[in-house]
Structures are given as C-alpha cells and as structure tokens.
Amino acid sequence: MKLSLRIWRQPDADTKGQMVPYEIEGVSEDASFLEMLDVLNEHLIAEGKDPVAFDHDCREGICGACSLVIDGQPHGPQAATTTCQLHMRRYKDGDSIDIEPWRAGAFPVIKDLVVDRSAFDRIIQAGGYISAPTGTAPEAHSVPIPKQDADAAFNAAACIGCGACVAACPNGSGMLFMGAKVSHLSLMPQGQPERRTRVLGMVAEHDASGFGGCTNQGECAAACPKEIGLDVIGKLNRDFRKAAVRAA
Amino acid sequence: MSTDFYREGAPVADAKAPEGPISERWEQRRFSGRLVNPANRRKLRVIVVGTGLAGASAAATLGELGYRVANYCFQDSARRAHSIAAQGGINAAKNYRNDGDSVHRLFYDTVKGGDFRSRESNVHRLAEISTEIIDQCVAQGVPFAREYGGLLDNRSFGGAQVSRTFYARGQTGQQLLLGAYQALQRQVAAGTVDLHTRHEMLELVIVEGKARGIIVRDLVTGEISTELADAVVLATGGYGNVFFLSTNAKGCNVTASWRAHRKGAYFANPCYTQIHPTCIPQSGDHQSKLTLMSESLRNDGRVWVPKARGDDRHPADIPESERDYYLERRYPAFGNLVPRDIASRAAKVVCDEGHGVGPGGLGVYLDFADAIKRLGKKAVEAKYGNLFDMYDRITGENPYERPMRIYPAVHYTMGGLWVDYDLSSNIPGLFVTGEANFSDHGANRLGASALMQGLSDGYFVLPNTISDYLADGPFEALSEDHEAVVAARKEVDDRIAFFLGNDGDRTVDSFHRELGKIMWEYCGMERSDEGLRKAIGLIRDLKDEFYKRVKVTGKAEELNQQLEKAGRVADFFELGELMCIDALHRTESCGGHFRAESQTEEGEAKRDDEHFSYVAAWEFGVDEPVLHKEALEFEYVHPTQRSYK
Amino acid sequence: MSTDLQSRTAAPKAARPAPWKPWRSNIGLKIAMAVSGVLMVLFIIAHMAGNLHVFEGREEMNAYAAGLRSFGAPLLPHESLLWVMRIGLVASIAVHIGALIALSRRAHHARPVRYAHRHKAKGESPNAYGIMRFGGIVIFLFVIWHLLDLTWRTVNPVKDAHDAYGAVMATFDPDRWPVTVFYLLALTALGLHLRHGIWSAVQTIAGPNTKWRKRTQAIALAVAVLIVAGFAIVPLAVTFGVVS
Numbered sequence A: 001m002k003l004s005l006r007i008w009r010q011p012d013a014d015t016k017g018q019m020v021p022y023e024i025e026g027v028s029e030d031a032s033f034l035e036m037l038d039v040l041n042e043h044l045i046a047e048g049k050d051p052v053a054f055d056h057d058c059r060e061g062i063c064g065a066c067s068l069v070i071d072g073q074p075h076g077p078q079a080a081t082t083t084c085q086l087h088m089r090r091y092k093d094g095d096s097i098d099i100e101p102w103r104a105g106a107f108p109v110i111k112d113l114v115v116d117r118s119a120f121d122r123i124i125q126a127g128g129y130i131s132a133p134t135g136t137a138p139e140a141h142s143v144p145i146p147k148q149d150a151d152a153a154f155n156a157a158a159c160i161g162c163g164a165c166v167a168a169c170p171n172g173s174g175m176l177f178m179g180a181k182v183s184h185l186s187l188m189p190q191g192q193p194e195r196r197t198r199v200l201g202m203v204a205e206h207d208a209s210g211f212g213g214c215t216n217q218g219e220c221a222a223a224c225p226k227e228i229g230l231d232v233i234g235k236l237n238r239d240f241r242k243a244a245v246r247a248a
Numbered sequence B: 001m002s003t004d005f006y007r008e009g010a011p012v013a014d015a016k017a018p019e020g021p022i023s024e025r026w027e028q029r030r031f032s033g034r035l036v037n038p039a040n041r042r043k044l045r046v047i048v049v050g051t052g053l054a055g056a057s058a059a060a061t062l063g064e065l066g067y068r069v070a071n072y073c074f075q076d077s078a079r080r081a082h083s084i085a086a087q088g089g090i091n092a093a094k095n096y097r098n099d100g101d102s103v104h105r106l107f108y109d110t111v112k113g114g115d116f117r118s119r120e121s122n123v124h125r126l127a128e129i130s131t132e133i134i135d136q137c138v139a140q141g142v143p144f145a146r147e148y149g150g151l152l153d154n155r156s157f158g159g160a161q162v163s164r165t166f167y168a169r170g171q172t173g174q175q176l177l178l179g180a181y182q183a184l185q186r187q188v189a190a191g192t193v194d195l196h197t198r199h200e201m202l203e204l205v206i207v208e209g210k211a212r213g214i215i216v217r218d219l220v221t222g223e224i225s226t227e228l229a230d231a232v233v234l235a236t237g238g239y240g241n242v243f244f245l246s247t248n249a250k251g252c253n254v255t256a257s258w259r260a261h262r263k264g265a266y267f268a269n270p271c272y273t274q275i276h277p278t279c280i281p282q283s284g285d286h287q288s289k290l291t292l293m294s295e296s297l298r299n300d301g302r303v304w305v306p307k308a309r310g311d312d313r314h315p316a317d318i319p320e321s322e323r324d325y326y327l328e329r330r331y332p333a334f335g336n337l338v339p340r341d342i343a344s345r346a347a348k349v350v351c352d353e354g355h356g357v358g359p360g361g362l363g364v365y366l367d368f369a370d371a372i373k374r375l376g377k378k379a380v381e382a383k384y385g386n387l388f389d390m391y392d393r394i395t396g397e398n399p400y401e402r403p404m405r406i407y408p409a410v411h412y413t414m415g416g417l418w419v420d421y422d423l424s425s426n427i428p429g430l431f432v433t434g435e436a437n438f439s440d441h442g443a444n445r446l447g448a449s450a451l452m453q454g455l456s457d458g459y460f461v462l463p464n465t466i467s468d469y470l471a472d473g474p475f476e477a478l479s480e481d482h483e484a485v486v487a488a489r490k491e492v493d494d495r496i497a498f499f500l501g502n503d504g505d506r507t508v509d510s511f512h513r514e515l516g517k518i519m520w521e522y523c524g525m526e527r528s529d530e531g532l533r534k535a536i537g538l539i540r541d542l543k544d545e546f547y548k549r550v551k552v553t554g555k556a557e558e559l560n561q562q563l564e565k566a567g568r569v570a571d572f573f574e575l576g577e578l579m580c581i582d583a584l585h586r587t588e589s590c591g592g593h594f595r596a597e598s599q600t601e602e603g604e605a606k607r608d609d610e611h612f613s614y615v616a617a618w619e620f621g622v623d624e625p626v627l628h629k630e631a632l633e634f635e636y637v638h639p640t641q642r643s644y645k
Numbered sequence C: 001m002s003t004d005l006q007s008r009t010a011a012p013k014a015a016r017p018a019p020w021k022p023w024r025s026n027i028g029l030k031i032a033m034a035v036s037g038v039l040m041v042l043f044i045i046a047h048m049a050g051n052l053h054v055f056e057g058r059e060e061m062n063a064y065a066a067g068l069r070s071f072g073a074p075l076l077p078h079e080s081l082l083w084v085m086r087i088g089l090v091a092s093i094a095v096h097i098g099a100l101i102a103l104s105r106r107a108h109h110a111r112p113v114r115y116a117h118r119h120k121a122k123g124e125s126p127n128a129y130g131i132m133r134f135g136g137i138v139i140f141l142f143v144i145w146h147l148l149d150l151t152w153r154t155v156n157p158v159k160d161a162h163d164a165y166g167a168v169m170a171t172f173d174p175d176r177w178p179v180t181v182f183y184l185l186a187l188t189a190l191g192l193h194l195r196h197g198i199w200s201a202v203q204t205i206a207g208p209n210t211k212w213r214k215r216t217q218a219i220a221l222a223v224a225v226l227i228v229a230g231f232a233i234v235p236l237a238v239t240f241g242v243v244s
C-alpha cells in the first residue's frame, strides 16, 4: 500500500522541529509499524537524507522503548498495543498518518521522535523499591501472600515504563506510572515497612521532575498498552494522604 | 580433523574451581577467596557494563557492599535491558512440590540438557544458588504466581519431569529484571552506583595486562569518554542478532565482548546457539525480528505439515489422512514435547523437503483443533488466550479457527567470553556474567535456566569472587593520558571517522540482513563441512564489501542510530566468521547443532565425546584464531547419548 | 556538553524547595480542591433544597429566608449561620481557585506543546480538563452575577432584602428570558462540573477500587442531575408561569 506520512523532525533538543511530509509506497500489510519506518529509513539513507530517529528495542511490547504518538494517540489506534506491536493491516492504501514524539515537559525531545524519559528512573530512585540487600532474604515461603493480592500486584507491576500515560495526559502527569509502582509494592507484605516514605519520596520527585497533577480524566489508562487502570491512581492518592497526615 | 582457518594453542584450564566433593566446592571457594575490608571497598571502583539481570544484580550488590560502581547500558533506561523479554520462568531446586527435585537433580538435568559440554562445578553451584535467588526476588517484591493458599506456584517447563519453574504469568523476565532494576536504583539514590544510560562501551582499556577501564560513547551527544576503574565486569548479553532475525531485541550486540576478545579475552564455544522451535515465521522481507511464542503451547498443540509437497490448500481443507504429524510419528514417546533442539531441527527437515506452509514454505502448523474439541474453547482460551491474541495481532490470523504457523528461530547464545569458576576471563580484572559468558549451559540451554544463571552470577557469584581479585587493589591510579587509554580512544575515534567518512551506497541493515542469511543457512540448525567453508568465504567477501560500500549518514556528535548499528554489524562480521570456524572444527553433532557428517543411522544427532569433550576457547589472531582447549571432566554425571524415541 | 541523563539523579532533590510540604504537592493541592469542592457541593445541595420553598408561596419562602438569618436566635447573633456559610464558602472558593491556579500552571509547564494531530479524548471522563477549567469560569462568572442579582440586588428590580420571593419572581420574569437562559446555561456547566467533580473528589480523597470507582461515577452523575434539576425547576416554573 501507499501512505502519506507526516513525521516530526527535530535535529536536536535545542533546535525547533516541524512536521515533515513523506510518501511511502509498497508497504506490506504484514509489516509492523516500526518495520514500515525501517523501510522509510532505508529509502531516506539511499537518498542521502538523515533517517528518522525513534526509540525501540524488543519489538514485542515488553521493553517499553517504543514511543510514537500516531495520529494523536500514544502507541496508535489499537487498544492495549504498543507501537511495535501495531501492524500495517490496520491501515489502508492511501491513508495519511501523523507521527509525533511523546509530548511532555518532563520528557524533552532529544531528536526527532526520541525523548528523554529519565525522569521515570528518578521517580523509582526516590522510593520505588523494597530495601532487600542481597543475601538478607528469608525463605521464600515464610510469608504467604493471598493469591488475589499477588495477582493485583502483578497487574500493577506489568507497567513497562513506556510513558504513554504521560504523553496522553492533558496535564502531562505521571500518576499512572507512579501509581502502578506504588500499588505493586504496597500490595505486597514485603512493601509495608517503606510504604509511607516511598509514596512521599516518589510524589516529591514526580513533581520536581515537572510532571503535572491529575484531573482524573483517564486518558492515561485509555492509552496504556498494559491496561493499567485508574484504580492505581486512587491507591496512590490514598497512600499519599495517609502518609502525608502521618508526616504532618 | 581439519585445522584450516585456525591454529591450535596451549590448552587452558580453570584454575579457580576447587577440588573435593562437588557440593562443597562453592563453600570452599568462598572461604579460600580473599576478602576486601569494608573500609577499603570505597576506594575500589568497579565498572559494570550492562543492566540486564546479570548486570543490574551485580551492580546493585556491589554497590550494597560498598564498592564504587559505574554502570552502563545503551538503552534509555536500565529497565529496558533485553532480560525484560523473558517469558517462561526461572528454575530453582526448592522441591516445593515434593516431586523428587533436589539440588542434585537440577544439577544433573542441566549437565545432561547441555549435552555434556558444560562444567560440572559451575552447574552444581548454579543449582545450589537457585534457591537463594527465589528468596531474594520474593524479598524484593517480585509478584510471582501464587496458589490459593498464598504459596508460590510452580510449573514444569521444557520437558522437565519435576515442577521447579517459578513464573510471573508470561512476564517472568520482566518482573525479575524490575526487581533487580529497583535494587539498582536504590543504590543510585544512595550514591554508590553511577548509572549511565544511553552510553555504549566501544573499547576495553588494558594497562599492564589488567582490565582497567572502558571507552564509551554518549549516544545522545556523541561524546567519547573514558571510565577507569580497578575491575571491569561485562554483562552485555547474547549475540543472537548476528543472525539478523532472532528473538533478541534489536539492540542486542556483541560489541563489548568482541572488543574484549580483540584485546585478548578468549571467546568460548561461539557456535553454540539455541534455536527455539515455536516462533512466528517470517512474513516478508521487511521482517525485522522474530517473536517467540511460549513453549508451553506444545503441551496442547499438535504439530503437522501436509503430506503433499507444496500443498497450499487452506489447512481446514486438508483431511487427516493427508497430514503428517511428524513429531508424533518420529518420536512416539515424547511426541510434540521433544526438547527444543529436536523439535527445531525436525521442523527444518520437513520444510527443507518442501512440506512447509505459509510464506516461503518456512512454517509448520501448530494445531489446537483437537485441544479445543477435548477441553473446550474456554479452557484453551484461559490457558493460552494472551498468546493467541499476540499471534493474531502479528499475523492477522485467528488461531482458534486456523492452526498457528510456527518456525524455529535463534533465541539464545550459549557461547560467550571464556571465564573461570570465579567468572574471570583470562584477562585479569575482566569479569563476565550472564549470557555474555559461556559458562553454564554447555551445548544446549534448558528452558528457564538463563534467568537463573544471570541472577546467580550477579547477585551471588560475582560479588563473592571479585573480592579475591580486588583484594590486591586499589591499583595504581591512571590518568586519561596514559598511552593505553589514548590508544584505545584513538581506535574508537578512527572507527567512527571511518564509517562517517566512507563514501558508500548501501545501508548497514542491508549488510546485516545478508550476513544473517548466510549465518542461518550455513551455521544454523544444520551444519556441514562444505557449507561452513562456503559461509566463511561468503562472510569474508561480504565484509570486504561492507567496508567499501557501507553508508552512514549524519554526524558523530549527535544521536546517530546508523552509526551505532554500523559498529555493531562490523563486529558481527568478525564474530560470524569465528562462529563458522568453531562450527567447522567441531565435527560432531551436539546440543541443537546438527552436523551433517555426524549422525546415527536413523538420522539423529551423534555426539563425539572421544574427540570433543572440551570447551573451545578461541584467542583472537589477526590472521587466524588460536584454539585453546579446556578439557571437560565428568565425575558425577556420566555422558550418555540422549534419546527421545 | 554532556547529557548524562542519569547522573542528574541527586540534583532534583537539592533543587526541590526545602522543606518539601506534602500539601503543596500536586496530590496535596488536589486534595484541597476536592475538600473545598465537596464543601461547596454540600452547600449547593442545601441551597437547592431551600430554593424549592418557592413552590410554597411568598410567605413561606420569605419566612424560610428570614429563618436562615435568625437561625439560633436569640442564642446566636443575627445571621450567624449565614456568616458561617459565607465565610466557609469564600474560603472554599479561595482554596478551590488558589489550588486551581497552582495546578493549572504546573500542568501548563508539564504539557507545553500540543500535538499537531488532535485526537478526540477517550478517557473515562473525556474532556474533563476543558469542562472543569472552562466550565469553572462560567460558573465563576455566574456566581458573581448571582450575588449581584439575588444577594446584593444590584441588578435586581426588587430591592427589599426581605422579599426573596419577589426577587426570584422578578429575575425570572418571562420578559427577562435571557437571564433564565444564562441561568440554565450556568447550571449545565455546573452539572458537567459536578458529574466529574464529585467522583474525581472521591478518587482524590478515598481512592476507590475499580468497582467502587464505577459506582462513584454513577452516583456523581445522579447527584449532578438531581442538583441541576432541582435548580432548574425554579426559573422554569417562574418563566412559564407555573408560580407567579
């Protein structure tokens, strides 16, 4: 099939970018979205032009590297699907597609479609862990965990840290990502001792990194490829409120 | 035995593995190894390259111990290391099921599974530590699957007769890695680990015979910098991407290991690659990678191909009598559940004979119609729903109505830098952990054992063994104008300048694809003397052409993904050649590697213990590589021929 | 230039305004907004119920209005209840708008660039961002008009402070239909505001699980409809002459 693309091109963080049109022909409907971009890049290089930079690695929806806003939607139109898992059979001959980077103050553009998401790592550094130095662990079966709790913790822990939630949010908020980690850890008995310091630390870092507040609109959950739900934000709010009251 | 393309050098031996009863060796080694006084640890700097299971666990643990750690990865976050993609699970000899498992049985199964090409001491240690890994991960909050009673669930995996695999739905690697990543981030916050993401190691610095640092490129700004330390740990993963198409992430590469190899580190068993039987076949030339479908599918799916060659009818229109359930036919005892290597090769054989289905005839059916009839669609959906959805998303075909198409794909590389029992390479101060080393899996890796090995190396082995080396430190302070440092930097600068200056007309990917095809064709599941010789010639020609015609756009001082790829592919060329030489010299069939000249009368793989019971450790040579053999001894598990008839 | 993305790790902590106060965080401000919003909701429900006295006629309505002023008499001073309410309301509005301004500014920095390709919202509470902020402005303007009209009577023909009934009749007189239309418009904005605001407040303060979140959303819708209906019935009744 033949497609008209408009892609955000920006040489580096300090230079202004713009949407640039490209035409591409002979795209196989079995190709993935990123493979379509690979083909485009092969053409661009052949023409001596700079290929489009985009983040990707696993190409199977688990590493969280890929990050394209396709026609205004982070990870594109298919629900519960990362960009790398989106396939061209969703499109038809003659379609036009707009491709932009994640947009958020906390995720500055590095080049073209590549953004800096290190703010997410800093949020984890601020408390998104359980302190269990190697070698100190008790026997794994010493603390049974109700299956429902373990399953709920897993659902929250399934977050791949892609940042689509932030990209989708009109407030540029990282609450879904942060809520997922807070929920995961506070659902586990091992996560209890640090429960209060964790949430206070993470929220402080979230705000300092320049993420916005949450208006509970739910764009994040709708964009999340791992279907993390708004309940994790509720849980985060609750944990935060309790911790803040205790800290006051 | 052919000796072309290489020279044979002096044998090597693992000098660090203690003697004595196998179950006491690890304890003995920990006792005999020297320790570093806690106050001195702050004075010692350790570089860890890689943030996968092996790297993140090592960096975090070394940080906790008080060393000053510099940790690197090329992804934008440590959490995205390729370990994140592991699906199935992690083995541990907990015997929670009371089904007869034990450390010794896990040890035994792993040595046998590796087709008697691994070291007993290492594997036994791995089996011992396996149980501690589970404890450690649970303490970190890894949400393993649990039963209604709240205890950990287990399943049997990859044909094991005991249930010893711990898992977190289909995302075990992700959850384990996040545990290690979080432990690592805790150390970053504590100030013991400096983490550098989007940095790629491009050269190893060796001073007076010791590994003392690395040269890295900041992938965002292109800046080249030097990191100096008292020891360097490579945890840089596997090199399956030499085949271009594999289940590995696109960024996986051999550059760190290869640069170390070029500086003197031995590369062991490079030709040992694992080919996984249940992957989604290639759909066209645009294909950039292959996707693994969990092996568990073979528990209920039946594998078949049409009896007639080139039969392109819709599978539903092919009557039972015209189908060949070839695994059930050839291996009645194990049927569809034969080990990975057997299943993979059988698929290749039927496709080579022209029975394959789908694009290019490279696929066989994995049919769930019987399972759906027997268990009901609901039950099948409950078990495999997410895998079916994934298949549907990628292929656009609904596996409830039409059998899946599967084909083998490169999945893991057992080969890697040679290390001794302490995980030290032959270069003092250079340690190698995880998939990047060759250590524990022999010629074939069993399912759910790579995660175990990565974490065992990183959390428990390396932090204990590295102290024996660091006890001699801190080593003499180095400055960045030291001639060895300057020389290493120059090599990096020159390579970059070459690629950007080359007046070429072909993209890096086009070369990589072509190299991959050669490797897959001649150094994949089935190898022959003739094929490998041909491959070596083809690779050399292609390499020459690569240096003449490769085109890299852009500048050095910017994010330049083509430049990154060019360096990686250049190293893949050299590695690919060594893999073929290694495969050529090993004239036996072993593990997943079928050597056409070494088969039984029934066409099954025939191992040659008399001549090949050794580790092939290759030393880099400008003209030809030098082979150092490390003899393998089996005191506890006696080599037998595997049979699945 | 080196963009060592990770080695910024320690910096943000130092850059953070010390000592960091939880209530100044995004979530802290949201809680302030939710609490003040809920107080206003309670007031508005009471206000709506009071308005329904119109249907009992002039005497009853005015007696109710007078009752509000003399509540607690003679124990408490004149208009005690009203003052408590007024102070509470002014405080709530101040907190509500103060937090709003802080959060909006942060949101603006957090999302400085728009997408070239605009796609329609698909969240659970689509367009809440716009509804709350722009609808909020409508409500704010309305409240001012409402005070000028029925509290201070600046724009109302009936100046007798004791004749609440008369004032209501006058303001919604069929001849002044634009006032009624504006009133209804503002009510719609309020309804939309509350449909989101009520569950949002519960999400912010209590953090329900998925099941309860869905229930809260249903309840919020019901309460919002009830409030809008309760308020709308008065001007409609006056304009269409059901009461006069």
Ligand SMILES: Cc1cc2nc3c(=O)[nH]c(=O)nc-3n(C[C@H](O)[C@H](O)[C@H](O)COP(=O)(O)OP(=O)(O)OC[C@H]3O[C@@H](n4cnc5c(N)ncnc54)[C@H](O)[C@@H]3O)c2cc1C
Pocket: B049, B050, B051, B052, B053, B054, B055, B072, B073, B074, B075, B078, B080, B081, B082, B083, B084, B085, B086, B087, B088, B089, B090, B172, B173, B199, B200, B201, B202, B235, B236, B237, B238, B247, B248, B249, B252, B253, B255, B256, B292, B411, B412, B433, B434, B435, B436, B447, B448, B449, B450, B451, B452, B454
């Ligand atoms: C699809 C799939 C499924 C799998 N499932 C299982 C399973 O169920 N069970 C199991 O046991 N095993 C499984 N495996 C195998 C297992 O996941 C890997 O072998 C293991 O995770 C490797 O871990 P590692 O830490 O050694 O390397 P990796 O996780 O690959 O990490 C390598 C690290 O090195 C860094 N790096 C590499 N080169 C450089 C450089 N030059 N400069 C700087 N940094 C560099 C990378 O950034 C990365 O951080 C699976 C593998 C695949 C592909």
Ligand code: HEM
Pocket: A214, A215, A216, C030, C031, C033, C034, C035, C036, C037, C038, C040, C041, C044, C093, C096, C097, C100, C128, C132, C133, C135, C136, C137, C139, C140, C143, C193, C194, C196, C197, C198, C200, C201, C202, C204
């Ligand atoms: C004066 C004009 C008003 C303005 C400008 C305004 C604006 C806003 C805004 C922008 C929000 C935030 C939405 C979000 O971030 O989720 C909000 C929330 C809310 N508002 Fe208002 N509002 C006003 C009046 C009112 C009134 C009169 C009420 C009550 C009747 C009210 C009740 C609420 C409630 C309950 C919330 C939810 C708090 C939360 O999201 O947690 N508001 N308002």
Ligand code: SF4
Pocket: A158, A159, A160, A161, A162, A163, A164, A165, A166, A176, A177, A180, A220, A223, A224, A225, A226, A227, A228
């Ligand atoms: S919550 Fe969802 S959208 Fe946000 S980072 Fe995690 S996986 Fe991505």
Ligand code: FES
Pocket: A055, A056, A057, A058, A059, A060, A061, A062, A063, A064, A065, A066, A082, A083, A084, A085
């Ligand atoms: S590339 Fe890994 S999730 Fe898309």
